[in-house]
Amino acid sequence: MRRILLLSALALLATSASAQLPGLRKRTGPPGTQQGAPLSGIDALRADFATRSGGDTVFFGIGSAVLGAPARATLAAQAMWLRQHPEVVVRVEGYGDAGDTGDHALALGARRAEEVRDYFVLLGVRSAQLSTTSWGKERPGSPRAVTVLVR
């Protein structure tokens, strides 16, 4: 809940800041997303990304960083979208296993994110669009990697 509120607050700040502050480059979204759409900027892009790539999340087996067939299908759709939006930068966020020890979970989450990143590059996404991070086991949920649009 807090996360969602924070994100929308950030979005508000971003739009008002770019409109008011001199010297800040105005955000330019891809054509089609801003014309008459209820959402603008990064929110619109996120909504479009989630809809057209069939989800921002891929899942892993416990203790594994191997991409299965369903994960590769989702990532292929994400990669297609990213190639169509070369101005968009994403952060792939890896998560570890809940039953693991902290630092190993952090490393495994990072490795999951790196596997996703490498697959994107293999599919022709520019590496400048990609960064990775890991939440280890600090945030609950299944072993997964989430592609988050940063800008």
Add this chain to the structure above:
Amino acid sequence: MISPHRTSLLLAAACLGSAAGAQQPGTAAATVVAVPPLSTPDNKPTSAGNTFSLAWQASKLIAQDLQTTSEVMPLPPSEKDYYSFPEVTAPSFIKWRTNGSKFLVMGFVQARSDKRITFGCYVYDVDKGREVSRKGFVVDPGEWQRAAHKCSGLAYTAVTGAPGIFDTRITYVAESGVGAAKTERIAVMDSDGSNHRYVTSGDTMVLTPRLSPRAARIAYVGYEGGKPQVRLLDIASGAQHPLVPNDAISFAPRFSPDGSKILFSMMLGPNSEIYVASAEGGPARRLTFSPAVDTDASFSPDGSKIVFESDRSGSQQLYVMNSDGSGQQRISFGGAAYATPEWSPDGQWIAFTRRDPGGRRIGIIKPDGTGERLLTNGVADESPAWAASSRELIFQRAGPTGVPALYRVTLDGSDPRNVVIPQGGSDPDWSGVID
């Protein structure tokens, strides 16, 4: 004041204590140590109260310190046991023999003309009727607690031969809230829980704070740049900076015993390897080259060896190598996963988290791989860190609600004890003796 039940307990403990003599880990016995109220030659006012009152409070704190150990059973100060200033160096041993005391802590608090106080501490072997050790401290009146902690340490060392842990610090990650709304701050406190304070703001996630040997700095993992990276924090000034100025994910920092170097893990690509860097900055040197997760490295006390965990065999196991990365040898073969090793300050043991289908538990093993022993029965215990005494560990235990708590456990087989902190806590670490 002392109930009959308590008295019999004390007597039983005294019998055990005499039988045990020099105690080894694995024996549950406590030595009775008398702590009559400290003396004062002349009751004078100081900025922290008069010397008579400071002496009384210090005596209570010493007894309280010793009470937190499993090896010492203190007889707390009683008003009937006041002694005169000259008696500090000439105690009447017969009086203390009759109540089962093996050791006796005496001393005094004296005001000085420069507004400070002299704190004298004497430890006696009651049976032998002679002094074991003495120490004097000149401190500001407001620092009387630290002088009392030092005195507790002197008594603890007389009984166990190990360094006292009363003038040490503990750091951990203070956790408020759950899930995405969780706030995490690094907290620091004295080992008895006093002087608790937060040293990061809670704006970004933090992990695994590790104290420098004398508790002046903390190496930790922060998410300032959106990804986990090892950072260094100066506790007094609050200034902090990344250890390695690059864009890579880095984590699991730990100081060398002399504080000059930091071991950590870094991922240049999909693989976690162990590196070492100067604590003052400069290039990092890579120590492991394995296509597996190598992490959680910890130096031996002389700095010549490093223990770490690796999943190169298919599951997390403990390995020991030379400090240049050569001679890597697996030491854990207990049919489970072994993680988060930390070498004890006396070099005798390596503490670990053992993972098997029953859960995660804390244990110890000798550096040559023999003598494995489990110390806890929890289902979600993790992250053991040694006390300076090498006789006790602090670790993290997840409660039924998922909120983690801190516990202390001694090597003698007694039950872990909860460490009282203001909120949830994880990733604890314990400093060496300060000064």
